[in-house]
Amino acid sequence: MLADGTSRFVAQFAAPAAQHLAIERAGRTEVVLIDAASGSWVALYQLTGRWIVRQGGPEALWDAIEEQIGRWHMVGAPTLEKFTVTVTPEGQTIHW
Numbered sequence: 001m002l003a004d005g006t007s008r009f010v011a012q013f014a015a016p017a018a019q020h021l022a023i024e025r026a027g028r029t030e031v032v033l034i035d036a037a038s039g040s041w042v043a044l045y046q047l048t049g050r051w052i053v054r055q056g057g058p059e060a061l062w063d064a065i066e067e068q069i070g071r072w073h074m075v076g077a078p079t080l081e082k083f084t085v086t087v088t089p090e091g092q093t094i095h096w
Contacts, residue, residue: 014068015061
């Protein structure tokens, strides 16, 4: 889900402060998302064709990311060219 650049962009809406990294552990690559501000984290790895997800901290980051990616897929997974960014003094909004 996070291998594609557009998917990562959409996932970032759900976890805007999270940092993405990959680590080698126990002979496999784990994808890790860490939100240092909240202390929340997610670690994902593939095992016999399934993805294993562990998460912790005060916010369920992976749940929020899955929900955001799901909404994006429900509308046909538009390409980045279909996104609109609006910036005002009150903040930033992104729509597709």
